[in-house]
Amino acid sequence: MSTEFPHIPTPDAATHRAAEARHLELTKPPGSLGRLEELGVWVSACQGQCPPRPFARPRVVLFAGDHGITAQGVSAFPAEVTGQMVANFLAGGAAVNVMASVAGATVRVVDLGVDTDAELPEHVTAHKIRRSSGSIDREDALTDAEVDAAIAAGRALADEEVDGGADLLIAGEMGIGNTTPAAVLIAALSGSEPVAVVGRGTGIDDQTWMRKATAVRDALRRARRVSAHPVALLRTAGSADIAAMAAFLAQAAVRKTPVLLDGVVVGAAALVAEELAPGASEWWRAAHKSVEPAHALVLEQLNLTPILDLDLRLGEGTGALAALPLLSMATRVLGEMSTFADAGVSEGEVRLPATVDVNGRNGGWR
């Protein structure tokens, strides 16, 4: 499979209009469910169906991989935690497992680049590219062949999930050190300086932060040369897991499947995905705003308003899972509420011109 993505269609405009019109018929003052209304309208437009169907198979794909930059001392945790957490995901003991269960989603764990000797099941390693990645402050993360294979893996994963019935996709990730390549990718694509993108990750102290800032500075010097070329950027400053995630997010759009985005690492992959497949972001909503400073740059650049702001910084898809019940509610409200006519409720006299935003917002949001 090539690294070229086809033209990305937009969610269906006629269905979008029908869903907005339906909201006006439902037994509530127009606009009174605030941003939940737009979320339901978006799901409807993605499905090309009004009223929208409730999600039948929300799915988390957890992209796991290690990062050579951890050798420079950029994380609060040792790299072996990535493989240990993969075992925890498979045993059902991680936050993502509990939160997915509460939200009605299922979880698939995929090892793209975990640096472990542990024997993992074939269904976990089937898309494995390599162990860890190059230390991006001094060498490329991946070879040309590896980045192409990682992109093919991400596309195949999205195809497999959509073909398997997934109607809402979430990319989660696990990888000690991965907030460093995420910061570099975001800085390269937003034209930001290292200090604006280097955060505390897993909870690093000031000395570790200084080492991380140096690593980001050096990696960014290498990354800026290729920032106009998304595949080369992933090869230079990404990793197998981030490259696969970017392709997964782009392919979800190709397959007209809505996506809830998680935190800063998924955000970095999303920024690259929008370069790989312009317009893909129309198929995504930002579930939350991570405490990592670079995440705000992602949301601004993609023009996405986060649903939640809960000071999360875990990853694993947990922020997306926290927002999933709200997205499900937004979908079912639009599908299942009674209309004024059906319920025999009198309509009011709210006749606002389309340009007036009764909720006091300035312009549209998504």
Ligand SMILES: O=C(O)c1ccc[n+]([C@@H]2O[C@H](COP(=O)([O-])O)[C@@H](O)[C@H]2O)c1
């Ligand atoms: O999703 C986020 O915004 C987020 C913010 C900080 C840390 N993380 C998670 O923490 C790990 C990376 O942190 P670090 O400090 O090792 O680079 C990785 O497994 C991520 O899933 C995730």
Ligand SMILES: Cc1cc2nc[nH]c2cc1C
């Ligand atoms: C324990 C642990 C769990 C995680 N899940 C995602 N990133 C993580 C980082 C650590 C350190």
